[in-house]
Amino acid sequence: xxxxxxxxxxxxxxxxxxxxxxxxxxxxxxxxxxxxxxxxxxxxxxxxxxxxxxxxxxxxxxxxxxxxxxxxxxxxxxxxxxxxxxxxxxxxxxxxxxxxxxxxxxxxxxxxx
Amino acid sequence: xxxxxxxxxxxxxxxxxxxxxxxxxxxxxxxxxxxxxxxxxxxxxxxxxxxxxxxxxxxxxxxxxxxxxxxxxxxxxxxxxxxxxxxxxxxxxxxxxxxxxxxxxxxxxxxxxxxx
Numbered sequence: 001x002x003x004x005x006x007x008x009x010x011x012x013x014x015x016x017x018x019x020x021x022x023x024x025x026x027x028x029x030x031x032x033x034x035x036x037x038x039x040x041x042x043x044x045x046x047x048x049x050x051x052x053x054x055x056x057x058x059x060x061x062x063x064x065x066x067x068x069x070x071x072x073x074x075x076x077x078x079x080x081x082x083x084x085x086x087x088x089x090x091x092x093x094x095x096x097x098x099x100x101x102x103x104x105x106x107x108x109x110x111x112x113x
Numbered sequence: 114x115x116x117x118x119x120x121x122x123x124x125x126x127x128x129x130x131x132x133x134x135x136x137x138x139x140x141x142x143x144x145x146x147x148x149x150x151x152x153x154x155x156x157x158x159x160x161x162x163x164x165x166x167x168x169x170x171x172x173x174x175x176x177x178x179x180x181x182x183x184x185x186x187x188x189x190x191x192x193x194x195x196x197x198x199x200x201x202x203x204x205x206x207x208x209x210x211x212x213x214x215x216x217x218x219x220x221x222x223x224x225x226x227x228x229x
Contacts, residue, residue, distance in 0.1 A: 031215055033217060035219070040122070040221060041221060042119075042204060042219050042220055042221035042222045043204060043219040043222075044219075045216065045217070045218060045219075048214075048215075048216065048217070050214045050215050054214075056214055058216070059218075088156070090158070092158075092217075094208075094215075094217065100146050100148075100163070100208050101148075101160045101163070102148075102150075102158070102160070102206075102217060104157070104158040106156065106157070107156050
């Protein structure tokens with residue numbers, strides 16, 4: 001049972017480069033989330049998707065775009081990476097009828113030089 | 114807007130002692146859930162305990178319990194008989210249905226050190 005799978009686990013980018021973080025879940029969950037974790041800042045919500053076909057901005061959406069490709073997949077794109085986007089990124093999902101527990105991926109460490 | 118505040122960046126506790134981590138939150142919704150998550154050095158996020166806002170009884174899970182004060186919007190986590198394996202970052206989180214959609218918001222975390 002894979003749960004929530006994120007790729008890549010590590011990535012180094014140069015300023016101005018673009019990249020996409022992929023996330024897939026196999027638990028038939030409706031809602032999916034992207035967070036970034038920075039020291040002293042906790043987990044901050046970037047974007048979320050309450051259900052297939054919908055996406056909404058979270059607390060820190062600037063510089064990011066998302067796509068809910070289907071029920072399983074929710075990708076996060078950095079169009080022009082900046083050093084301020086150096087962080088650990090987590091994808092998570094939650095089911096409608098669950099205890100509302102978030103199921104997290106293992107995280108992706110992104111460094112922008 | 115929902116907010117979650119953890120005012121203790123770091124806490125320490127002696128092994129076998131009890132420690133309480135604080136959390137305050139704000140939401141305009143009447144139906145919401147509160148959570149404590151643990152993040153050990155492995156970076157994995159682990160659900161510790163959850164509390165439904167409509168339940169008056171405080172949740173407990175083995176050595177972990179909460180003190181849920183709804184009127185004060187306070188949600189603290191008590192860890193009894195602390196163990197070395199409890200050392201981790203602890204995040205308080207709020208889930209509610211706001212403006213037609215669901216949001217899951219976290220606090221900034223408290224790093225717990227357990228001293229042998």
